[in-house]
Amino acid sequence: MGYWPEHIIEGERLDLSHVEPFQLNCYVKNLDRTLCLDVVFSNHCFTEAFKEGEHAPALKIMDGSSPRAFDRRRYALSAHLPGLVRSLPGAAVWQTPTERNYMYFMALIDGSGRDYQMFFHLKKEKGSADLRLRVESAYSVERAGALIKSSTKVRFPVLCQKVFQNQLLRFHTKR
Template sequence: MSNFRSKQFRGEVYTFEHLEPIKFNMPLNAASTLFVGLSVEFGCHCFTEAFDPDKHTPDYRYVHKNETRAFDLLRYQCSLQLPNIMTDLQRGLVYRADDSYTYVARIALSANDSSQPYSIFFSLKNIHNAKEPALKMFVKSAYLKPLVASKNAHSWRFTSLAGQVSGVFSAKDVKPKPVKKK
C-alpha cells in the first residue's frame, strides 16, 4: 500500500507504489568497510505542481495532507525513476540549497529520448537514536530542471555528505577542495 492515494486522470489510474519509503545500507568508502543506513521518503511534490485554478481544471486536483496540488503527468513519469536514482546517489555530487540539498540526475523518459537534467531537492538528517549510523532523507520535490546553483555553492560527493551528517566522518576527515591556480 502506498503513502499516496491513487489518482484517476484522463481515463487512467496512476498509483504510487514506486514512491514507497526505501531503506538500505549505503557504503561510504570504496572498500565498503564503512556503511550508513539510509531511509528515504518522498513528498507529493515529486509528482504534483502548484495548483492554479486559472490553469488547472478540477480533474488535476490532488490533495495530500491538507495540501492541494495539481497532478503533473510529466513529473509522475519522471518519478518512476526515483527509486533507482536514490540507490545510485552515492556516486553523485550534491549542492547546498538553503536548508536542503540538490542533486541533478540525468534521465531519459524513453529509450528513444536523450537524457535531461532532473533536479531532486531533499533534506538529510541524522537519526540520533539508531544503534548504527543512520540517516533519514526526505525528497521534497523533483522535476526536470538544470542545476541552478551559485558560483560559490558548496558541493560534496553524496557519500562524504552522508558520512558527515551521520557522524561517521568528522569535518577534519574531509579533505578540502584543491585551490585552482590562476
C-alpha cells in the first residue's frame, strides 16, 4: 500500500499512483544551489465538496473528518498534476487571495477553452528535503484570467528562495 488508503468507487479500486508523493529539485540562482522539495497531494485534487442528497454515499472519500465526493473529471485531470509540478522550476506562479497558497495553471488541450488550475502551499521542511510543496487542490475553470489579473506573479525559484530563507514575499494586488 502506498501513500493513499484504498478507495473503492463503484466497485473498482481507485488508482492513485499518479498522485503519490515524490521529490522535485529546483535550482535557485540567487542561492547558487539546488533545493529539494517533497511534493504531496491533497485528495481535493480528485474530489469535490460532498453534498448530502446530491452525491451517492458510495462516492464519499474522507478528508480527515470532512466528507468529500469522488469527482471523475477532477480525477481524470489529476493525471496532469505530476507533469505540472515538474514544470514549476521554469515557471511563474501567482499568489491567491488567501496569501498562503499559490496558483499555477495550464490551458486544457481538449478543445474546451478551459484552464486547469493547481493550487499549492510551500513551506520550509524539517527533514530530508529543504521545502514541502503540498498541492491543495486542482480543477478546471472557464479561464484562470480573473484570478491572475488581480495578482502579480513571481518566478517559482524566487518563491522557493524566499520560503527557504524565511523571507516574506510581498505581492501587490492589482486593482
